[in-house]
Amino acid sequence: MREVLAQAAFQLFLERGFERTTVDDIVARAGVGRRSFFRYFPSKEDAVFPDHERCLAEMTEFLAAADDSDPVGAVSDAARIVLRMYAANPEFSVQRYRLTREVPGLRTYELSVVRRYEQTLAGHLRSRFGEDGDGALRAEVIAASVVAAHNNGLRLWLRSGGEGDPEVAVDHALALVREAWGRPAASTASTAPAVPEASTAPVVPFAVSGGGDGDGEVVVMVARKGTPMWRVVQQIEAAVGEN
Amino acid sequence: MREVLAQAAFQLFLERGFERTTVDDIVARAGVGRRSFFRYFPSKEDAVFPDHERCLAEMTEFLAAADDSDPVGAVSDAARIVLRMYAANPEFSVQRYRLTREVPGLRTYELSVVRRYEQTLAGHLRSRFGEDGDGALRAEVIAASVVAAHNNGLRLWLRSGGEGDPEVAVDHALALVREAWGRPAASTASTAPAVPEASTAPVVPFAVSGGGDGDGEVVVMVARKGTPMWRVVQQIEAAVGEN
DNA sequence: TTACAGAGGGTACTGAGTGCCATAGTCTCT
DNA sequence: AGAGACTATGGCACTCAGTACCCTCTGTAA
Numbered sequence: 001m002r003e004v005l006a007q008a009a010f011q012l013f014l015e016r017g018f019e020r021t022t023v024d025d026i027v028a029r030a031g032v033g034r035r036s037f038f039r040y041f042p043s044k045e046d047a048v049f050p051d052h053e054r055c056l057a058e059m060t061e062f063l064a065a066a067d068d069s070d071p072v073g074a075v076s077d078a079a080r081i082v083l084r085m086y087a088a089n090p091e092f093s094v095q096r097y098r099l100t101r102e103v104p105g106l107r108t109y110e111l112s113v114v115r116r117y118e119q120t121l122a123g124h125l126r127s128r129f130g131e132d133g134d135g136a137l138r139a140e141v142i143a144a145s146v147v148a149a150h151n152n153g154l155r156l157w158l159r160s161g162g163e164g165d166p167e168v169a170v171d172h173a174l175a176l177v178r179e180a181w182g183r184p185a186a187s188t189a190s191t192a193p194a195v196p197e198a199s200t201a202p203v204v205p206f207a208v209s210g211g212g213d214g215d216g217e218v219v220v221m222v223a224r225k226g227t228p229m230w231r232v233v234q235q236i237e238a239a240v241g242e243n
Numbered sequence: 244m245r246e247v248l249a250q251a252a253f254q255l256f257l258e259r260g261f262e263r264t265t266v267d268d269i270v271a272r273a274g275v276g277r278r279s280f281f282r283y284f285p286s287k288e289d290a291v292f293p294d295h296e297r298c299l300a301e302m303t304e305f306l307a308a309a310d311d312s313d314p315v316g317a318v319s320d321a322a323r324i325v326l327r328m329y330a331a332n333p334e335f336s337v338q339r340y341r342l343t344r345e346v347p348g349l350r351t352y353e354l355s356v357v358r359r360y361e362q363t364l365a366g367h368l369r370s371r372f373g374e375d376g377d378g379a380l381r382a383e384v385i386a387a388s389v390v391a392a393h394n395n396g397l398r399l400w401l402r403s404g405g406e407g408d409p410e411v412a413v414d415h416a417l418a419l420v421r422e423a424w425g426r427p428a429a430s431t432a433s434t435a436p437a438v439p440e441a442s443t444a445p446v447v448p449f450a451v452s453g454g455g456d457g458d459g460e461v462v463v464m465v466a467r468k469g470t471p472m473w474r475v476v477q478q479i480e481a482a483v484g485e486n
Numbered sequence: 487t488t489a490c491a492g493a494g495g496g497t498a499c500t501g502a503g504t505g506c507c508a509t510a511g512t513c514t515c516t
Numbered sequence: 517a518g519a520g521a522c523t524a525t526g527g528c529a530c531t532c533a534g535t536a537c538c539c540t541c542t543g544t545a546a
Contacts, residue, residue, distance in 0.1 A: 282524085
């Protein structure tokens with residue numbers, strides 16, 4: 001039934017476009033009641049990505065069983081799981097890609113899906129790197145890199161119409177990431193110098209009327225050297241105005 | 244009017260929550276017609292992020308004027324523009340952060356905003372790296388890394404309640420990215436293009452010696468109203484000093 | 487047979503977002 | 517001053533996604 005609905009929906013989306021297809025249209029073609037649609041898909045967008053939940057679960061399971069010795073390799077392999085899901089149905093994936101490119105609502109929805117993959121990868125890396133120090137930072141940056149690399153290779157394949165093997169492009173992209181992050185780089189983390197807090201107002205803005213029309217007005221500011229940048233900007237924004 | 248609506252909306256979101264606030268509630272509090280709301284904000288979510296459009300335009304402008312010698316440094320500095328927008332209104336940013344964490348719809352919306360920043364950065368890198376070979380790949384991965392690093396530092400600051408200087412965490416995070424992807428060394432602040440614009444210099448900084456030790460020194464700046472924020476900041480950074 | 491459970495269907499409602507038109511203020515040209 | 521145009525705003529009606537509530541049907545166990 002879920003399958004029937006997903007297929008009916010996808011057909012209609014290709015025929016009339018996503019926005020010009022109502023849920024009533026979908027359930028009419030599928031021959032079911034409108035209420036049933038929302039039983040199987042929380043939203044209209046979900047019908048376009050019917051298999052991501054399963055794929056996400058698969059990735060989670062894979063990472064839980066992964067070897068601890070090479071976390072970056074593990075998340076790279078986890079990303080390949082997603083790739084294979086796409087590669088398993090080239091024509092569907094390509095059509096969906098074209099559809100998603102056209103429809104802003106679907107693009108946004110896809111972002112939230114990708115984000116969940118990314119967070120799953122980041123969570124795994126975090127658990128290996130540790131939460132403290134730069135562990136969380138490295139985890140998130142590497143996860144983002146892996147996802148970006150994967151998506152680059154995947155899009156390359158999708159734009160080609162689903163011809164050939166997508167894994168070669170993705171492998172190459174992931175190799176580039178591994179080259180940058182894979183080896184344990186000597187962290188030259190220099191603890192940033194603490195900026196002293198000025199108790200007195202660091203910035204004193206004056207608005208001075210200029211030519212006569214309000215637009216040529218000039219703002220004069222006085223700041224102490226060493227004032228934190230954000231505090232200066234805060235004052236200036238208030239003075240210069242948002243326009 | 245836009246401002247009035249945004250404030251009324253944000254108040255109500257904090258009071259009753261996002262979903263439990265209808266557009267009718269907002270326009271009632273703002274004292275305007277319902278139709279006007281959608282004139283200023285395409286969707287209810289947009290009212291929560293009223294300044295991202297301007298910030299994105301600012302970033303685009305900044306990158307268009309950026310030096311070609313150090314693309315990674317340029318996109319890092321571009322990311323700092325976003326940071327400063329958050330830092331300019333700490334209490335608002337923190338409240339919005341907490342709100343966004345709670346509401347799935349807002350999280351998704353924020354993702355689409357972040358994505359646009361990322362694509363802007365990637366576009367700039369792509370134009371410098373070249374589209375061919377690994378140029379596009381490197382551009383997208385580095386853009387994703389920069390965004391992830393920026394967001395990590397930003398979230399750290401937001402979770403702290405907006406205390407202190409967010410730039411130190413973000414600088415540190417961006418340094419980690421630069422270490423992995425950028426060329427060696429090159430402090431970010433020192434690459435700031437030194438001045439410029441003989442025609443209409445928007446900012447004229449003066450350093451005036453103060454007490455005797457260099458720390459009490461005072462800087463006087465003059466800016467025309469309507470000057471792009473990033474240009475002002477650029478000048479001030481050169482004058483106030485990097486730290 | 488009744489009791490029950492679970493899948494699907496139907497109806498009415500809320501609320502976001504849009505299209506269309508009316509009205510008021512402002513600017514310009516003569 | 518007055519006609520015409522342009523812009524900002526309000527009002528109204530409509531579509532459609534998503535939800536709450538209740539109904540029917542079917543199969544199973546006692």
